[in-house]
Amino acid sequence: MAAISREEVAHLARLSRLAVTEEELDTFAGQLDVILQSVAQVGEVAAADIPPTSHSVPLTNVLREDVVTPCLTPEEALSGAPDVDQQRFRVPRILDEDVAS
Amino acid sequence: MTTTLPAYDEVVARYEPVIGLETHVELGTNTKMFCGCPTDFGGEPNTRVCPVCLGLPGSLPVANKAAIEATIRIGLALNCSIAEWCRFARKNYFYPDMPKDFQISQYDEPLCFDGYLDVEVGGELVRIGIERVHLEEDTGKTLHVGGATGRIHGATESLVDYNRAGIPLVEIVTKPVPGTGALAPEVARAYVTELRDVLRTLGVSDVRMEEGSLRCDVNTSLNLPGEEWGTRTETKNVNSLRSVERAVRSEMLRQASVLDAGGKITQETRHFHEDTGDTTPGRSKETATDYRYFPEPDLVPLAPDPAWVAELKAALPELPRLHRRRLQEQWGLSDLDMQSVLNAGAVELIEATVAAGATPAAARKWWLGELSRRANETGVELADVGATPEQVAELQGLVDAGKLNDKLARTVLEGVVAGEGSPTEVMTNRNLEVVSDTGALTAAVDEAIAANPDVADKIRSGKVAAAGALVGAVMKTTRGQADAKTVRELILERLGAQG
Numbered sequence: 001m002a003a004i005s006r007e008e009v010a011h012l013a014r015l016s017r018l019a020v021t022e023e024e025l026d027t028f029a030g031q032l033d034v035i036l037q038s039v040a041q042v043g044e045v046a047a048a049d050i051p052p053t054s055h056s057v058p059l060t061n062v063l064r065e066d067v068v069t070p071c072l073t074p075e076e077a078l079s080g081a082p083d084v085d086q087q088r089f090r091v092p093r094i095l096d097e098d099v100a101s
Numbered sequence: 102m103t104t105t106l107p108a109y110d111e112v113v114a115r116y117e118p119v120i121g122l123e124t125h126v127e128l129g130t131n132t133k134m135f136c137g138c139p140t141d142f143g144g145e146p147n148t149r150v151c152p153v154c155l156g157l158p159g160s161l162p163v164a165n166k167a168a169i170e171a172t173i174r175i176g177l178a179l180n181c182s183i184a185e186w187c188r189f190a191r192k193n194y195f196y197p198d199m200p201k202d203f204q205i206s207q208y209d210e211p212l213c214f215d216g217y218l219d220v221e222v223g224g225e226l227v228r229i230g231i232e233r234v235h236l237e238e239d240t241g242k243t244l245h246v247g248g249a250t251g252r253i254h255g256a257t258e259s260l261v262d263y264n265r266a267g268i269p270l271v272e273i274v275t276k277p278v279p280g281t282g283a284l285a286p287e288v289a290r291a292y293v294t295e296l297r298d299v300l301r302t303l304g305v306s307d308v309r310m311e312e313g314s315l316r317c318d319v320n321t322s323l324n325l326p327g328e329e330w331g332t333r334t335e336t337k338n339v340n341s342l343r344s345v346e347r348a349v350r351s352e353m354l355r356q357a358s359v360l361d362a363g364g365k366i367t368q369e370t371r372h373f374h375e376d377t378g379d380t381t382p383g384r385s386k387e388t389a390t391d392y393r394y395f396p397e398p399d400l401v402p403l404a405p406d407p408a409w410v411a412e413l414k415a416a417l418p419e420l421p422r423l424h425r426r427r428l429q430e431q432w433g434l435s436d437l438d439m440q441s442v443l444n445a446g447a448v449e450l451i452e453a454t455v456a457a458g459a460t461p462a463a464a465r466k467w468w469l470g471e472l473s474r475r476a477n478e479t480g481v482e483l484a485d486v487g488a489t490p491e492q493v494a495e496l497q498g499l500v501d502a503g504k505l506n507d508k509l510a511r512t513v514l515e516g517v518v519a520g521e522g523s524p525t526e527v528m529t530n531r532n533l534e535v536v537s538d539t540g541a542l543t544a545a546v547d548e549a550i551a552a553n554p555d556v557a558d559k560i561r562s563g564k565v566a567a568a569g570a571l572v573g574a575v576m577k578t579t580r581g582q583a584d585a586k587t588v589r590e591l592i593l594e595r596l597g598a599q600g
Contacts, residue, residue: 015391017195054188054396060404066130066167069137074147077155077263087146088244088260091197 003036112357113283119330120285121320124273126306128171133267134238135162146262154267156201161399168269171305176213176234177414178299184212186404189397197261198240206237208394220291222284229292230276241266290346293317298421310341317345321352332366336380338373348373352380432461445473446483453490463497471514487518496524508581509533536583546591549574560596568592
């Protein structure tokens with residue numbers, strides 16, 4: 001059985017705002033499936049005594065003191081922006097989307 | 102769409118509301134959550150940004166210790182358990198208010214969980230369960246342009262300022278609160294008020310709703326008695342304590358009218374409108390974003406040392422409800438009297454006035470009397486009425502010293518509120534001090550006696566009650582600046598009558 005369906009690929013493409021053609025859906029579904037199957041092999045050797053790992057280094061509590069450090073100038077900050085207006089990043093309108101919080 | 106809404110008491114007679122509140126608090130740290138950019142409000146656009154909060158390639162976030170500490174203290178104040186180990190998570194979404202295209206938040210491992218906050222509503226204690234308290238970063242501010250109204254619909258483009266992006270934001274989520282019936286809107290408001298006071302007491306945020314450092318989303322549902330909880334809606338954009346109450350009430354009325362007509366409630370986000378007091382639909386959950394949370398690989402897990410947490414717990418300040426109870430006892434107030442102090446927003450003001458030397462009774466008299474009246478008239482908060490606790494204490498000191506009588510003190514207070522200076526300065530500049538010079542008073546008394554010979558005769562013959570007319574005459578010539586009791590004694594003495 002395939003590890004990822006054509007519908008799931010279409011869903012991910014939509015979330016990523018990628019315009020994927022019907023043909024490409026077939027191609028990517030096949031390619032992603034190979035990747036997922038390969039990764040799934042790791043799961044087969046993982047025994048109950050090996051906890052899932054999200055971080056490769058055994059560290060906790062890496063924190064910084066609450067001390068102000070220099071910022072970029074607005075010119076520097078905006079230098080890589082495709083478009084600028086009123087010292088702000090100018091982006092195309094976004095409709096039917098919601099802010100995170 | 103215009104529909105006639107049912108009456109509120111009919112709605113609560115038929116349906117049972119369940120409410121839930123999600124509150125976001127911007128922490129008052131010096132720097133952002135994951136970088137050293139400053140957090141102060143305002144500032145020119147994109148002047149408080151760096152490679153980390155702009156999400157530039159190769160930059161790495163490091164968590165702010167002060168923000169972690171503040172969040173743990175909030176959790177402890179809300180009677181939460183503190184996670185022994187937890188992680189940050191990436192919340193992925195497509196919107197330009199975060200330059201990284203994701204927000205660092207917490208998902209299934211919040212820093213604090215399973216607590217409660219007791220709030221008082223109409224003399225009754227209501228326990229609000231706290232589901233979780235987690236830490237995330239605030240988003241940037243978008244300005245929609247090209248449309249007529251500055252709102253997103255009709256806009257052709259958005260301009261983004263990332264000064265706010267990355268400011269530590271604490272999200273506090275309640276458990277669902279059933280069983281409050283008709284009081285649901287008041288309970289919602291009381292909870293946010295109490296939470297705000299707790300956060301202020303902890304000193305972790307400036308909790309200004311109008312500046313957005315405290316923001317609130319309100320969940321509301323209705324169900325028939327004995328039946329399962331109804332479908333809930335989430336109302337956003339609720340930006341004042343009063344709006345919290347209005348938003349719950351308005352949503353209860355709207356949902357009841359839908360249910361009464363045999364309709365179904367759609368699970369959706371709605372937006373509250375301050376001007377009309379009602380809500381309109383926002384994003385429907387049908388198109389709800391799939392956030393694809395996963396553990397943030399750029400930040401190592403948090404494992405707060407239990408000894409540190411115990412230290413923070415031991416050092417918590419006295420929380421508002423206990424503080425108020427202690428003050429009530431100290432001031433010797435009944436529940437009802439304390440309630441009127443609370444309603445007037447005068448607790449801290451009276452406390453500070455007492456600290457500045459006034460008696461609790463005198464402090465309460467000024468703040469709840471003259472100053473409350475003035476605040477109501479001018480439509481400002483009591484704290485912004487124009488007099489400070491120190492000035493009120495000074496004013497009362499002048500009364501106690503016999504330099505001002507009650508009427509003069511009120512005139513002096515007017516001057517203080519008008520910005521004419523301290524009570525002593527106003528008294529001196531306006532020449533309002535009580536006339537204590539006996540020579541001047543005696544002259545005024547003699548003048549009054551001479552001008553009213555028939556009254557004087559009555560008093561001489563023993564009708565001392567008639568002295569009132571002469572006292573009035575003396576007060577008139579001294580422009581109210583004499584002590585009435587002293588004047589009366591003086592009149593009786595001059596006429597050889599017995600008081």
